[in-house]
Amino acid sequence: MPIKSLEKPDQKLLGKRGEGTRYALLMAGLELFGEYGVKATSTRMLAESSGTNVAAIPYYFGSKEGLYKAVVGYIVERMRAHIGEPGREAQQMMEAGKISKKQARGALQQLLAAFAGVFVESDEPKAWVRIVMREQSQPTEAFDILYYGQMQRVQKILARLVAVVVDLDPEGDEAKLRAHALFSQILGFLVAREGLLRQLGSKTLQEKHVGMIYRVLSMHIDACLKAPALSEEEP
Amino acid sequence: MPIKSLEKPDQKLLGKRGEGTRYALLMAGLELFGEYGVKATSTRMLAESSGTNVAAIPYYFGSKEGLYKAVVGYIVERMRAHIGEPGREAQQMMEAGKISKKQARGALQQLLAAFAGVFVESDEPKAWVRIVMREQSQPTEAFDILYYGQMQRVQKILARLVAVVVDLDPEGDEAKLRAHALFSQILGFLVAREGLLRQLGSKTLQEKHVGMIYRVLSMHIDACLKAPALSEEEP
DNA sequence: GTCTATAGTCGGATAGAC
């Protein structure tokens, strides 16, 4: 039984008969779509991996693509649970009124560390992260589900926190771009991992590597936030 | 003007009869494998796009996978031509003897700007970049061709330059990880572009965005390089 | 070297038994 973490078997969903099959397909889709992509994952693979049969896919989800979209919706749901909390904290702080630079800096470190946890943490990138990345570089219809479901909120929070620290317009391009660059530093340890591992001469990320990655990222983030505002354009 | 189309039709390759067909397939593969991935690209698509026929693929390359490997080999060849130059300069400087921190800092900025040119520049990420990224996150047999063909060298140069600037062991993990983090900041504008574009409220990257991205990246790189060495482990 | 025709396989979706 492979699936872990994101895939907490939600017992509430298993009440009705048939929900077990539905859920099993969802989990198999999460794993296989992440590993091989939608096109390369056959309904037969899904049926075997889930312990069901090919006919169950059109029955529950209309089609293979329907299953894929349901998987993406499930990812959004679970993302909320995982990185939602530090995000909510930061959001509440900002909405509650003024937030100091120091607080914003701390919130950024915390939020980005949460992402680093997801991206760096595990030996093998989690299947759902791969799905998200694939949608980023080659968006399908399902990208909207991801973006409006969760990503947009995270982007906004990051940009606003950066804006507070560096004294920028939170709606301006510089805040957005700088937030994106910060986030990218973390992302790189996920998407360009294979090359990194070869350079480190290791098959997987060792604990010593992970520890140093966290420290390097924290230091770099801090350094970047010390850089002053770039654009002083008059309106 | 940084990097231009990887796809320069090399006339020298078109001498013999049949080389035109071979080359046409190579170009079609570059485009279609980048756009859809290997599995999702059919031999029919390749034949139509190249103006040839399906039988030409096994004839020249043995199989569709053979064509893919040939495409990856071609990418390495062209990468050498493009980002090779600033890399060679930096390498020669280092091999020639001592290199000052200021020189190393300049070389890093130059080298990373060359990558930014490739990654940020065009509206649509070039097809070959997508192939490289796909191999990073889900390496196939072809990854070796990429890694030992070009990437390894770039990694080494970046790590050594970082080591000079920050006073680190060029073979140590910190230099490698910090170089990787710097590179990632640039990479993020390629792999997470869709989300960024939505945040910017734009269908494509505008010129004003590109300009600001360059400035932000340059500033961030400089800021990160000012951060002191982290590890002071005794041997 | 090029291309058409075709073999042989595997894909997704469906029908209908249980």
Next chain:
DNA sequence: GTCTATCCGACTATAGAC
């Protein structure tokens, strides 16, 4: 709700004409 059997289209690779 579940599952087997099956349809039919799309796929890769090959055979063989030109």
